[in-house]
Amino acid sequence: MSTVHREATGLRVALSAVRSAPIADDSALDEVYARALLGSVAEPGDGLLGRAIDAIGAIGAAEHLLDSASPVGFADALTRAGGAIDAREAEGGLARWSPRLDQAAFARALEQAARVGARLLLPSDPAWPVGVDELGIHAPLGLWVRGREHALDGSSASISLVGARAATGYGEHVTMEASAGLVDRGFTIVSGGAYGIDGMAHRSALASDGTTVAFLAGGVDRFYPMGHETLLARIVATGAVVSELPCGAAPTKWRFLQRNRLIAAASEGTVVLEAGFRSGSLNTAGHAAALGRPLGAVPGPVTSPASAGCHRLLREYDAVCVTDAEQMAELVGGARRRAPSDGRTSDPASDDRGTFGMSTSPDAVRVLDALSTRSPRELADVARRCGMSPSAAMGVLGGLEAVGGAKRHPLGWLRVGRG
Amino acid sequence: MSTVHREATGLRVALSAVRSAPIADDSALDEVYARALLGSVAEPGDGLLGRAIDAIGAIGAAEHLLDSASPVGFADALTRAGGAIDAREAEGGLARWSPRLDQAAFARALEQAARVGARLLLPSDPAWPVGVDELGIHAPLGLWVRGREHALDGSSASISLVGARAATGYGEHVTMEASAGLVDRGFTIVSGGAYGIDGMAHRSALASDGTTVAFLAGGVDRFYPMGHETLLARIVATGAVVSELPCGAAPTKWRFLQRNRLIAAASEGTVVLEAGFRSGSLNTAGHAAALGRPLGAVPGPVTSPASAGCHRLLREYDAVCVTDAEQMAELVGGARRRAPSDGRTSDPASDDRGTFGMSTSPDAVRVLDALSTRSPRELADVARRCGMSPSAAMGVLGGLEAVGGAKRHPLGWLRVGRG
Numbered sequence: 001m002s003t004v005h006r007e008a009t010g011l012r013v014a015l016s017a018v019r020s021a022p023i024a025d026d027s028a029l030d031e032v033y034a035r036a037l038l039g040s041v042a043e044p045g046d047g048l049l050g051r052a053i054d055a056i057g058a059i060g061a062a063e064h065l066l067d068s069a070s071p072v073g074f075a076d077a078l079t080r081a082g083g084a085i086d087a088r089e090a091e092g093g094l095a096r097w098s099p100r101l102d103q104a105a106f107a108r109a110l111e112q113a114a115r116v117g118a119r120l121l122l123p124s125d126p127a128w129p130v131g132v133d134e135l136g137i138h139a140p141l142g143l144w145v146r147g148r149e150h151a152l153d154g155s156s157a158s159i160s161l162v163g164a165r166a167a168t169g170y171g172e173h174v175t176m177e178a179s180a181g182l183v184d185r186g187f188t189i190v191s192g193g194a195y196g197i198d199g200m201a202h203r204s205a206l207a208s209d210g211t212t213v214a215f216l217a218g219g220v221d222r223f224y225p226m227g228h229e230t231l232l233a234r235i236v237a238t239g240a241v242v243s244e245l246p247c248g249a250a251p252t253k254w255r256f257l258q259r260n261r262l263i264a265a266a267s268e269g270t271v272v273l274e275a276g277f278r279s280g281s282l283n284t285a286g287h288a289a290a291l292g293r294p295l296g297a298v299p300g301p302v303t304s305p306a307s308a309g310c311h312r313l314l315r316e317y318d319a320v321c322v323t324d325a326e327q328m329a330e331l332v333g334g335a336r337r338r339a340p341s342d343g344r345t346s347d348p349a350s351d352d353r354g355t356f357g358m359s360t361s362p363d364a365v366r367v368l369d370a371l372s373t374r375s376p377r378e379l380a381d382v383a384r385r386c387g388m389s390p391s392a393a394m395g396v397l398g399g400l401e402a403v404g405g406a407k408r409h410p411l412g413w414l415r416v417g418r419g
Numbered sequence: 420m421s422t423v424h425r426e427a428t429g430l431r432v433a434l435s436a437v438r439s440a441p442i443a444d445d446s447a448l449d450e451v452y453a454r455a456l457l458g459s460v461a462e463p464g465d466g467l468l469g470r471a472i473d474a475i476g477a478i479g480a481a482e483h484l485l486d487s488a489s490p491v492g493f494a495d496a497l498t499r500a501g502g503a504i505d506a507r508e509a510e511g512g513l514a515r516w517s518p519r520l521d522q523a524a525f526a527r528a529l530e531q532a533a534r535v536g537a538r539l540l541l542p543s544d545p546a547w548p549v550g551v552d553e554l555g556i557h558a559p560l561g562l563w564v565r566g567r568e569h570a571l572d573g574s575s576a577s578i579s580l581v582g583a584r585a586a587t588g589y590g591e592h593v594t595m596e597a598s599a600g601l602v603d604r605g606f607t608i609v610s611g612g613a614y615g616i617d618g619m620a621h622r623s624a625l626a627s628d629g630t631t632v633a634f635l636a637g638g639v640d641r642f643y644p645m646g647h648e649t650l651l652a653r654i655v656a657t658g659a660v661v662s663e664l665p666c667g668a669a670p671t672k673w674r675f676l677q678r679n680r681l682i683a684a685a686s687e688g689t690v691v692l693e694a695g696f697r698s699g700s701l702n703t704a705g706h707a708a709a710l711g712r713p714l715g716a717v718p719g720p721v722t723s724p725a726s727a728g729c730h731r732l733l734r735e736y737d738a739v740c741v742t743d744a745e746q747m748a749e750l751v752g753g754a755r756r757r758a759p760s761d762g763r764t765s766d767p768a769s770d771d772r773g774t775f776g777m778s779t780s781p782d783a784v785r786v787l788d789a790l791s792t793r794s795p796r797e798l799a800d801v802a803r804r805c806g807m808s809p810s811a812a813m814g815v816l817g818g819l820e821a822v823g824g825a826k827r828h829p830l831g832w833l834r835v836g837r838g
Contacts, residue, residue: 042806043806091808092808092810092811095802095808095811096802096806096807096808096811097806099799099802099809100806170720170722173722174722252788252789253784253787253788254781254784254785254788254805257781257784298721299718299719299726299730299740300719300720300721301718301719301720302593302717302718302719302742302743303589303592311718314718314733314740315740315741315746320734321718321730321733321740322734323721323727327734362676365672365673365676366462366671366673368672369673380518383514383515383518384518384519386462386673387460387461387462387465387515387516387519388515389510389511389512389514389515390514390518391511392511392514392515
């Protein structure tokens with residue numbers, strides 16, 4: 001990789017400073033350089049660049065860009081490598097990447113990354129969140145990480161808890177409980193670092209001594225939103241703050257939308273806890289659904305516009321209704337451990353009036369209807385009252401006696417318990 | 420029908436009094452008598468009786484009962500008619516019906532029905548709610564109606580609004596709005612006359628001058644619950660109070676569960692508005708689902724146990740999340756009329772930040788990100804900022820200009836509107 005390498009030589013120190021492990025050889029250095037450089041000229045999720053890298057590798061793509069290759073030459077190289085990219089597309093790519101090529105600015109971004117302790121994680125690294133690879137040609141070229149790379153490596157189950165910035169007390173309360181409960185079940189909490197639901201998800205995870213990861217839409221050197229500077233710094237201490245954009249990159253609307261795909265892709269499932277009808281968190285949900293990842297939504301009062309987006313997900317996008325951490329854990333299948341019994345198991349002999357499943361048999365319901373707790377009734381009377389034959393009623397009475405629902409009396413049968 | 424007819428003769432006046440139209444002939448009289456009598460000895464939903472009636476008709480079944488037929492003879496008659504009922508089953512049926520045969524009590528029930536103005540509606544009547552026939556062998560033999568039979572005849576779309584007795588202010592509020600909104604859309608509101616959600620569904624329908632129908636678990640001569648005596652009397656005045664049980668029959672747990680099947684079967688769809696985890700209204704929902712009828716559930720705060728049953732329906736029974744009357748109407752497909760625009764339609768030129776569907780194209784989002792509303796930017800600058808080639812950016816700018824999202828300026832391009 002003559003050109004890239006030549007250009008990169010001067011950056012060896014800067015590039016080494018942003019890698020967590022020593023750079024083994026020049027080829028490895030080239031790869032780091034190529035991916036960092038391409039990530040500084042292309043917008044997140046640039047599918048043409050993804051296809052080019054699939055065909056000729058990041059180093060190859062960077063060489064063409066640095067050589068100011070002709071679109072025809074670039075297209076030829078791609079075609080020879082099996083990438084179905086025509087000259088017109090190649091021209092479009094070079095035309096949008098070239099104007100941003102600025103080696104001085106790139107070097108400053110690397111220095112800034114080193115200054116704030118950000119490291120560039122690459123797809124070949126052990127800590128790389130393999131889930132993002134499912135984004136295919138839209139996968140990130142690399143991830144800038146501040147904090148513990150380990151938080152991303154998939155060694156723990158992970159779940160995204162996202163929602164509106166304009167959260168209500170209800171949404172924040174539910175998020176707090178959910179995040180803490182998921183941490184208790186061993187989950188890493190992934191979110192977007194925003195105000196409202198995102199912030200509460202991170203905060204509650206930290207309060208429970210859990211691991212949490214924030215994906216930002218701009219460079220990790222500038223914490224956004226500013227009001228979350230302290231929170232994001234705390235996340236760095238025990239978890240990770242991550243972005244695919246280089247230091248210095250400002251968050252834009254496009255980058256927020258693309259950041260959402262990383263939240264969805266880097267976690268095993270996504271739950272929207274509170275979201276207005278047009279909340280950006282629905283975009284994250286859409287990415288999760290598109291990736292085939294489990295998608296949950298927490299319902300809320302239908303009178304609350306802040307839950308309208310969640311209800312929309314339940315109605316239109318087949319999201320699973322989740323109401324607590326247990327159900328969220330179940331959603332992603334990551335928690336085999338069940339929480340202690342929540343008292344919902346039914347006692348077969350109890351009078352569970354009107355249950356859906358009717359764990360008490362229909363006949364038992366009818367015989368119980370016909371019994372009194374105080375006045376013993378003879379078999380014939382019980383049978384007539386419940387509209388069953390005496391022998392059928394006797395069979396049911398025997399069963400009820402066995403489970404303690406009815407008892408014999410010198411004058412007939414009595415019901416035991418309520419009613 | 421010698422026996423039945425002979426026995427029935429003395430009841431001609433009483434039976435005529437509970438029919439809405441004159442009884443045409445002795446055969447019609449026999450049918451009325453047979454169904455009323457069988458309905459007084461069998462519990463609701465007695466499948467064996469349903470099969471017997473399918474095979475030999477209500478008159479035939481009543482004859483066997485009145486003749487104190489031997490089980491073998493009864494079984495023979497059923498088998499000859501093609502009903503696959505063996506002697507043991509026949510014996511069981513006769514054994515549970517015979518002890519309840521009481522002509523004097525039957526006559527008193529008819530007199531009571533006439534006294535309160537209840538009429539017996541039969542499957543052959545024009546006003547019969549044909550939906551209940553889908554219950555097959557568990558269909559009611561007849562329906563005792565107080566009020567306007569017309570309310571049942573299917574001439575209007577119908578929907579069941581059901582829920583817990585222990586309703587909250589939230590549940591009652593949502594039910595009130597839903598019922599009124601559905602009345603506005605021409606729906607008849609079906610429910611169970613109970614306290615809580617049911618009562619509010621009826622009350623709101625009446626307040627909106629709508630038609631509402633209450634199905635009771637006991638005879639229509641005694642309004643249950645007593646606290647709803649006035650409400651049920653008001654329903655009789657403009658709608659209908661209905662039961663398959665004869666006058667004098669007490670509501671039992673079994674009859675409540677069977678009554679629920681009628682609510683589900685007599686309406687085009689069922690919506691549960693608020694229900695605890697074990698609410699009886701989930702039983703109604705189960706019947707609706709079993710019948711393949713649309714089933715909706717209104718979500719509520721996950722912190723409210725009063726909504727836990729609704730969330731269970733959304734999670735476990737694939738109920739549709741419905742949040743207002745419009746969505747409930749849509750659920751049963753009965754309302755082709757849409758309510759006036761709710762302001763959710765998107766303006767393609769507006770900055771609909773973070774919408775799920777991204778009605779603004781991805782490229783437009785990026786170009787808008789790159790524009791300022793105050794400082795005009797040249798094409799090359801815009802292209803570099805948004806990471807697109809100048810020609811691609813120009814194409815998008817042209818489109819944005821056309822819809823009013825961007826405008827030309829002597830010094831470049833400006834964004835129009837927010838941001």
